[in-house]
Amino acid sequence: MFRSALRLKTLVRPAVAQVNSIARLHAVPELPYKFQEGVKPLLSAEALKVVYGEHQTDLINRLNRLIAGTPYESKLYYEVIMDSAASATDAQIFNNASQAWNNDFFLRSLTPNKKEMSERLRKALADSFGNVETFEQEFKANALGLFGSGWTWLVEDQNQRLVLLNTYNAGTPHHRRRQQRFDQTSTDLNFAKAAQDPRSGNSTFSAPLSTPSSSSSSSASNAAASGLRDGNASGSYMPILCVSMWEHAYLTDYGVTRTGREKYLDNFFKTVDWDTVEARIFRVGGF
Known part of the structure; x- marks a missing residue:
C-alpha cells in the first residue's frame, strides 16, 4: 500500500519562482483555501497570517539564501530535504527546508469546510x-x-x-x-x-x-x-x-x-x- 515517494516529490515541490530577487529558486506555494480568511475554527486570519504569511515565507526566503550558488539550487524540493538530511554540514539547509515542508503539509491537511470521515x-x-x-x-x-x-x-x-x-x-x-x-x-x-x-x-x-x-x-x-x-x-x-x-x-x-x-x-x-x-x-x- 506504500505510494511512490517519487510522486510526492512532484506534488509537494513548491513552484519555481523568484523570491525577493534572490534567485530562481523555491517559492511559497498557495494554499487550497484563502489564507486571508483563516482556516476556522483552528486558526483565525491573524494566526494564519503568522503561520503562513510570515513564518512560511521567512523559511523559504532563508532557504533560498542558503542554497543560492550551491548544488542544492538545482535540486527538487524533496531532494533538498533528503540530501541535506544525510549531510553533517548542511544542518541549516535541512532545518529550513524540512520545517517549511512540515508547515506546508500541516496547512494542506486543513479545510475551513467541515469534512466527515468516510x-x-x-x-x-x-x-x-x-x-x-x-x-x-x-x-x-x-x-x-x-x-x-x-x-x-x-x-x-x-x-x-x-x-x-x-x-x-x-x-x-x-x-x-x-x-x-x-x-x-x-x-x-x-x-x-x-x-x-x-x-x-x-x-x-x-x-x-x-x-x-x-x-x-x-x-x-x-x-x-x-x-x-x-x-x-x-x-x-x-x-x-x-x-x-x-x-x-x-x-x-x-x-x-x-x-x-x-x-x-x-x-x-x-x-x-x-x-x-x-x-x-x-x-x-x-x-
Whole structure:
C-alpha cells in the first residue's frame, strides 16, 4: 500500500519562482483555501497570517539564501530535504527546508469546510487504533506530551500500519537521521516517551512490528526507484497527517497554557480535511 515517494516529490515541490530577487529558486506555494480568511475554527486570519504569511515565507526566503550558488539550487524540493538530511554540514539547509515542508503539509491537511470521515477511512484508523475516538485521543495526548516545539504525526510504516510519531524542531519522518524523536524533557505523560518510537511496541497504540518478510526483487526495485526507505531498515515513514506544536501556531489564538493547547488540538480535529487524509492513505491523487 506504500505510494511512490517519487510522486510526492512532484506534488509537494513548491513552484519555481523568484523570491525577493534572490534567485530562481523555491517559492511559497498557495494554499487550497484563502489564507486571508483563516482556516476556522483552528486558526483565525491573524494566526494564519503568522503561520503562513510570515513564518512560511521567512523559511523559504532563508532557504533560498542558503542554497543560492550551491548544488542544492538545482535540486527538487524533496531532494533538498533528503540530501541535506544525510549531510553533517548542511544542518541549516535541512532545518529550513524540512520545517517549511512540515508547515506546508500541516496547512494542506486543513479545510475551513467541515469534512466527515468516510467509512473506509474509519475502518483504516480502527484497524490500527481500535476506533476513531481512540486514535484522536492518543494523537492529542501524544501532541500534549511534546515539551517544546515540534510535530505530532500520523504515519504509515513499512508494514502498512498507521502509527503515531513525535518529532522535535524540524524533524522529519522521511529520514531516520533527522527524525529528532528524543528529548530528555519530552513529556509529562507516562506513555508519550515510548510513543515517540512507533517501533518500540511500548505505547498504548502501537503494536510491536512483526518481522518483515524478504521483499521480492521487483518490490525492492520499486522502492529504490521511488526513494522510499524500508521502515525497519532505516526507520523512515510515510506521513499521513500532522499538527504543528510550535508556539507560533497556537499562541495567537490560544495563548501558552495547557488548556489553550488542548483547545487548539480539539479545533484541529474539527478542521482536518479527511478527504485529503484518506487520499494519502489509499494513494488517491497523492499529497
